[in-house]
Amino acid sequence: MEKNFVAAAKRVIDLECQSIQRLVDYIDQDFIHACKIILACQGRVVVLGMGKSGHIAAKIAATLASTGTPAFCVHPGDASHGDLGMITPHDVVLAISNSGETSEILTLLPLLKELQVKLIAICGHDKSTLARFADALLNTHIDKEACPLGLAPTTSTTAALVMGDALAVAILEARGFTKEDFARSHPSGSLGRRLLTRVRDIMRTGDKIPRIHSSAMVSDALLEMTQKLLGMTAAIDNQGKLVGIYTDGDLRRTLNQGISIHETPLHQVMTTAYKTITAELLAAEALEIMENFKITSLLVVNEAATLVGVINIHDVMQAGL
Numbered sequence: 001m002e003k004n005f006v007a008a009a010k011r012v013i014d015l016e017c018q019s020i021q022r023l024v025d026y027i028d029q030d031f032i033h034a035c036k037i038i039l040a041c042q043g044r045v046v047v048l049g050m051g052k053s054g055h056i057a058a059k060i061a062a063t064l065a066s067t068g069t070p071a072f073c074v075h076p077g078d079a080s081h082g083d084l085g086m087i088t089p090h091d092v093v094l095a096i097s098n099s100g101e102t103s104e105i106l107t108l109l110p111l112l113k114e115l116q117v118k119l120i121a122i123c124g125h126d127k128s129t130l131a132r133f134a135d136a137l138l139n140t141h142i143d144k145e146a147c148p149l150g151l152a153p154t155t156s157t158t159a160a161l162v163m164g165d166a167l168a169v170a171i172l173e174a175r176g177f178t179k180e181d182f183a184r185s186h187p188s189g190s191l192g193r194r195l196l197t198r199v200r201d202i203m204r205t206g207d208k209i210p211r212i213h214s215s216a217m218v219s220d221a222l223l224e225m226t227q228k229l230l231g232m233t234a235a236i237d238n239q240g241k242l243v244g245i246y247t248d249g250d251l252r253r254t255l256n257q258g259i260s261i262h263e264t265p266l267h268q269v270m271t272t273a274y275k276t277i278t279a280e281l282l283a284a285e286a287l288e289i290m291e292n293f294k295i296t297s298l299l300v301v302n303e304a305a306t307l308v309g310v311i312n313i314h315d316v317m318q319a320g321l
Contacts, residue, residue, distance in 0.1 A: 012146040012154065019142045019155045020162050026139040027166070034120045034136035035170050038069060041118070043090030045071035048079070050104050052153040053096040053160060060094070060164035067168050068177040076104035084111060092118045096164075098140070098156040100128020109133045122160050138163050199286050200279035202319045203300050203309035211236050211307060214243050218254060218261035218269060221246050230297050234307050235270045242299055242307045244270035276301045279308060287316045 038045055045064055049057030057073050064071035071094075074083050087093065093112055095105050100123040112119055113133070121134035124141045131137045140163050146154035210228035212221050214235040224233045225248070235244035246266060254261060254269050277286050277298045286298050290313050300309035 015144070015146045016155050016158050019159055022142075023140065023159060023162060023166075026141070026163075030136045031138060031167070031170075034138055034167060035174065037092055037118045037120060037136060038167075038171055039174055041069075041090070041092045043070075043088055043092070045069055045092050045094055046087050047071060047073045047094045047096070048076045048105055048108070049073075049096035050076055050102050052157050053098065053102070056157050056160045056164065057094075057096050059161060060096070060168065063165060063168045064171070067172040068175050069168070069171055076102070076108060080104065080107055084108065087112070087115065087117060089115050089117060092120065094120045094122065094164075095130060095134070096122045096160050097128075097130050098124040098142075098153065098160070100125045100130035102130070105130060122163050124156055124159070138167065197283045197319055198279065199277055199281050199283050199300055199309070199311055202283055202315045203279060203311040204315065205309045209307065209310050210234060212266065213237070214267040214270065215265050218246075218251075218259070218264050218266055221266050221270075222251060222261060225251075230310065230312055232297050234299050234310070235266050236307055240307060241305045242276065242301055243267070244272045245274040245299065246270045274299065277311070278302070283311070283316055283319060286311050287313065290316075 045061070047057040047061040047064075049055075054073075054075060061071040061073040072086075074086055079087070097105055100121070106129055109119075109130070119134045120136045120138065121130045122138045122140055123131050123134070124139070125131060126137060126139055126141070131139075140156065140159040142155045142159055144150055145152060145156060208228065210224050210230050210233035212224045212233055212235060214237060221233050221235075225231065225246070232245060232247040234242055235246060237243050244267065246269070250269060250271055251261075254264070259269065275289055275293055275295065275298055277289065277300055279300050279302070290296060290298060296314075297310055297312045299307060300311060302308050
């Protein structure tokens with residue numbers, strides 16, 4: 001029995017992979033026309049589908065919406081009972097039906113034509129009623145469903161989903177949609193936080209920055225490090241510009257060399273080769289620098305090399321990055 005499970009699974013995957021690969025042959029002038037229709041759309045893309053195609057329609061609408069194309073999904077049955085009012089002449093309708101003869105969708109076609117709404121069809125039969133009505137046909141013809149009974153929508157819905165993804169990505173690229181654009185529509189997700197959170201949003205500023213004049217004694221630097229709890233302090237000059245850094249590691253080396261922390265000025269033992277970052281960079285970039293160089297804090301400077309903040313690895317972690 002276990003072998004039967006494995007054989008069935010492999011058969012389904014092989015069949016669907018073959019069907020998806022054949023979709024490449026259907027990327028033609030109609031696909032190009034469909035892309036141009038959506039790019040020229042002044043309203044939204046309204047995606048329709050019944051049954052399993054309805055689930056695919058919802059996913060395609062969500063993908064379009066999250067990649068720069070305003071879109072939403074409408075149930076064709078509900079559209080015939082009032083929801084057709086959601087569709088305006090400025091919109092584009094993307095209708096999904098493997099047979100191209102889904103009655104709930106066909107009922108809407110004359111009304112959509114009266115509204116002069118552009119119609120794109122994702123359909124597996126190019127001679128069907130839906131295909132003939134469409135301004136652009138995205139052909140998703142398959143030889144057979146993965147279901148051994150040939151009844152349950154399996155390969156056909158997979159093909160429709162892949163064609164929808166191909167359409168969304170082609171439009172995304174044409175729009176010049178960026179990672180930052182994507183993040184703006186996903187502000188609560190981890191990806192959104194990584195692409196939107198900048199150093200300035202989480203860095204420590206003002207009195208929270210461990211800093212001391214480079215002419216101060218090492219003992220004063222130790223006190224500053226202890227109070228600010230970051231295991232380091234910045235060394236600055238009279239203008240507030242960063243000139244060095246002193247860390248826990250520097251302190252250990254100072255003590256190992258028998259140097260007096262009460263009589264030695266900081267500039268004699270501080271580190272002058274250090275990493276900095278600007279406030280406008282992404283916090284994720286700060287994290288990458290800290291990980292690559294195995295450090296726990298980064299000093300933040302402006303264009304004049306003036307110290308304006310400090311960011312610690314714990315600050316980045318607390319921000320969910």
